[in-house]
Amino acid sequence: MSKSTLQKTVFLLSAAVLTAAAANAVQAEEISQAKPADPVTAASGTADSSPAQANAADTAENTESSSAISPENTADTSANLPAEARAASQSEDTKPVEGQQVDVRILATTDLHTNLVNYDYYQDKPVETLGLAKTAILIEKAKQENPNVLLVDNGDTIQGTPLGTYKAIVDPVEKGEQHPMYAALQALGFEAGTLGNHEFNYGLDYLNRVIETAGMPLVNANVVDPATGKFIYQPYKIIEKTFTDTQGRLTTVKIGVTGIVPPQILNWDKANLEGKVLVRDSVEAIQDIIPEMRKAGADITLVLSHSGIGDDKYEKGEENEGYQIASLPGVDAVVTGHSHAEFPSGNGSGFYEKYAGVDGINGRINGTPVTMAGKYGDHLGVIDLSLTYKDGNWQVTDSKGAIRKVDTKSHEADQRVIDIAKEAHEGTVSYVRQQVGTTTAPITSYFALVKDDPSVQIVNNAQLWYAQQELAGTPEGQLPILSAAAPFKAGTRGDATAYTDIPAGPIAIKNVADLYLYDNVTAILKVNGAQLKEWLEMSAGQFNTIDPTKTAPQDLINTNYRTYNFDVIDGVTYEFDITQPNKYDREGKTVNANASRVRNLKYQGRDIDPNQEFIVVTNNYRANGNFPGVREASLNRLLNLENRQAIINYILAVQNINPSADGNWHFADTIQGLDIRFLTADKAKDLIGSDSDIVYLAASAQEGFGEYKFVYVAPKTEPVPIEQPSSPTIAVEAANLQHSRVDFPVLTAVDPSTNKQASHKQAGAESLPATGEKHSALAILGVLTVGFASLLGLKKEEKN
Incomplete structure (x- = not known):
């Protein structure tokens, strides 16, 4: 040119x-x-519209999205069947008869998170461990075994990778355009889905556009209009299927499908949802909707529970209620997700099998078949139901839940998905390859849970840089400004590939996305010194309690604690005494009221006054969560930018990054001389520095991991936070x-x-x-x- x-x-x-x-x-x-105080309204351009008003026009144009419960808009006439089967389904010949038996298979994906193809956008290379294109191979094989299939998706579908960001922000889905995730699901024959919590990340207007063109009903029974109490989304769908019974005869089965999302979306996406929706307790919502589905003609009922299995103790409004939903009368099958975990184990060794009524071999909870098919398309959920027509009703006489893992040794992927993804995939790859700066050394998160880490440091540096400019000249800007960030990729859920690994040299957008996985928005909190300490006490839950009298090896990391909750707060210095018990459990509930793991908490070298006030820049997820200290903040508001874009702007300004941590936190000397062990990726053995605090022992039996020893080494000097570079x-x-x-x-x-x-x-x-x-x-x-x-x-x- x-x-x-x-x-x-x-x-x-x-x-x-x-x-x-x-x-x-x-x-x-x-x-x-x-409305200056309403960031959602200011962004959407609709000053006073409620979700019901916003959906009114959509419903008029698309009756598939209607929330009214009637046979006209909840029954599927099997339009996806061949003409001959359709005709048969409408004839007397397909009516079930007494004693008739049919085997039905429900195939389910969950938490795809825009992993459409088998490609890692952060590492910018093909992979064989994830992607709907890989899951589709499992789907076709399962259909060959039993063609009496219903295909469903359990939500968290449109967010999670740079492809999700690309189709929401860079080249956003427009009205009338089908999101590539749903285009692929529709091509594979999916007939229903539900909404996950991440469906709400980009706002209600964007979500409505996606729902309009999804090509399948997306059901939800617990999100309601705060003014009227009416359903905002279609609460259920009755799908009439023509199946072949055990004798080769066609018969019809009406499957009622409904779904729920965690009520916590009101906190996680407060900016999008406040005043616009209410979310009912999941168990209560399902209890109420099941009779309605039966009354409308459902022979069997399926719940798409975008909720984890949780535990066997029920508390109204809690996040994970899959166990309780599976235990409800009238529920025939449950697909769970959200937790990115796996159920059933198939061999009796699974995490959830410690609870009463959980059968991890046959995949049942209190007799109801349940699956949780991992994350990113790495597994497929398979629920098999044996039905018998008795006393005028289809009844479940036997059932089994199972999950199947994609073939990670094969390059086979479904070409239909690859073709559908082509435009969005190539656009995403081009987008993430754009350079924003350079780094003088590799940036990795392999040791982020055992020592102050460069991958977290860079995020905190960027957030501090942004907040200092944003708050300049304001009352908040006169207070000390701190920053909180967590390692998002630190061997998450036993995945040895889930680490940030950015080589020295150019930094592209893909690397920033690798540093900061989520589409969060920056937020500030005003807390005092006492609240700041409680915040760090909660973060200390990342570590097991170490017995100082024990000479045998002890595990350092509490693997039940989510790494994205291990906040490192920069701008202050502190120690963790992990020979003390945790004060809080992973949900933020007090378990040891008098415990104190946080020691020597200082600001500018001086002990922090419990009444001294600080501004902490963080993200909307943390700001609206239930962290101790955070939940007591006297000021809680969003800033003007996504966290990831703040990092991009920071790197653009600095240009050349020095990825070194400032060492503002470390373990107390109470573990000195003890045999402390932890796991991280086996490949990290080549990255051990010269501090003598980490020793590689051997490859772990857990695939891809290595076993390491942590050695207490006294800090050489009092850690001083890194000074922000000029721009x-x-x-x-x-x-x-x-x-x-x-x-x-x-x-x-x-x-x-x-x-x-x-x-x-x-x-x-x-x-x-x-x-x-x-x-x-x-x-x-x-x-x-x-x-x-x-x-x-x-x-x-x-x-x-």
Whole structure:
């Protein structure tokens, strides 16, 4: 392209974007004046509309999304069957008769998280351990064994990888466009699904667009309109299937499908949902809907429970209630998920089998078949039901739940899924390969649970950098500003590949996504010194209690504690005395009221006053959660930017990162001389530094892991938090201009169809209602100035 042509292109691009930006700015300003305290409304552009009002037009256009319970919009006429079977299903010949038997198979995916194809976008390479394209191979084999199949998806479908981000923010799904995840599910023959908690991450407007074109009913029975109490989404679907019985005769079975989502979405996505929805307790919602489904003609009932199995103790409103749902009268089968775990084990060795009534060999909980098929498409859930028609009803006479793992040694993947994914996949790959800076050393998270770690440090540095600018000149900016971040990838759920591993050299968007997996939004909390300590006491649950008198090996890491809850708070220094018991359990409930693991908590070298106030920058998930200390915060509000984009802006400003941790936390000397063990990836043995605190022992029996010994080494000096680096003026100015989430790397993505640079649609306030971020024409112009300078070669690029 000639220089003149490029300049013309830039001019046209700037004119188009500035025109759109100006319109957005006017709209954002009007909304801001109308309801300045409601970030959801400001982002969506609908000042007073409730979810019911927002869905009214959608329902008029798409009766499949109607929440009214009637045979007209809840019964499936088996339109997906061949014409001959359809005709048969409508004839007298397919009516069930006394004593007739039929074997039905329910196949279920859960927590796909936009893993459409077998590709790791963070490592930018094909993999054989995940992806719907791999799961589809299992589906076809299971259908060959028994063609009497119902295919369902259990939610958390549209978020989770850069592909999800790409289709929500960079090239967002528009009205009338089908999301590629649902295009693939529909092509594979899926007939129903439910909503997971992550379906709400991008706001209700985006979710409604996805639901309209899903190609299947997405049912939910516990999200209701706060004003009317009516269902916002279709509460259930009755799917009439024509199956072949054990004697080769066609017969019909009506399967009622419903679903639930954890009530905690009201906290996790407060900015999107506050005042717009209410979420009922999952057990109560299912108790109420099952009789309605039976009354409407359901022969058997299936619950898509986007909830973990949990435990055998019921507390109303809790997050994981799969155990209780499976125990309800009238429920014939349950698909669970959300926890990214696996059930059943098939051999009696599973985690949930310690609870009464749990059969991990046959996959039943209190007699009801249940599956939980892992995550990312790495397993397929298979529920087999033997039905007998007796006394005028289909009855379940036998059942079994099982899960099947994808073949990780094979390169086989379903070509239909690959073809459907092509455009979104290639666009995502181009997007994540865009460089934003460089790192002078590798950034890994292999040791993030045993010592202060560079992968967490960089996130905290970026959050501090952003918050200091955002709060400058405000009362909050006069207080000490701290930052909290956790290692998202630290061998999560026994996966030896689940670690951040960024080589030295260029840092691209894919690497930032690897550092920060979730589409969270920055938030600030005002806490005092006492609350800060309780926050860290909760984080200390990551570690087992070590017996200081024991000479035998002891395990350091509490594997039941989620690593994304192990917050490292930068800006202060502290120790963990892990010979003391935990004060809180993994849910934040007090278990040892007088316990204290946090020692020597200091700010600028001085013991923290319990009444001293601090601002802590974190994310919306933590800010709206139930962490001790956090839940007592006197100020809790969102800032203007996603955490991941704050990291991108920080790297753009700094350009060359030095990935070294400041050592602001360590273990107390009470474990000195003890034999402390932990697992991390076996490959991490090549990354052990010279501090002598980590010793590699041997490969672990657990696939991909190695066994290591942690050796207490006294800190050489009192740890001092790293001083924030200064930033190039132009990048700082661009960041100060409202910190637009679409920085110039996004504006110059490569169009995979032409291999030319293409200008994506501006991902402004309307395309991501989660943040309530306002954009002004001046802000867009500032960011475009940086982007155009890059395009025209006015800004020097570092050589790779």
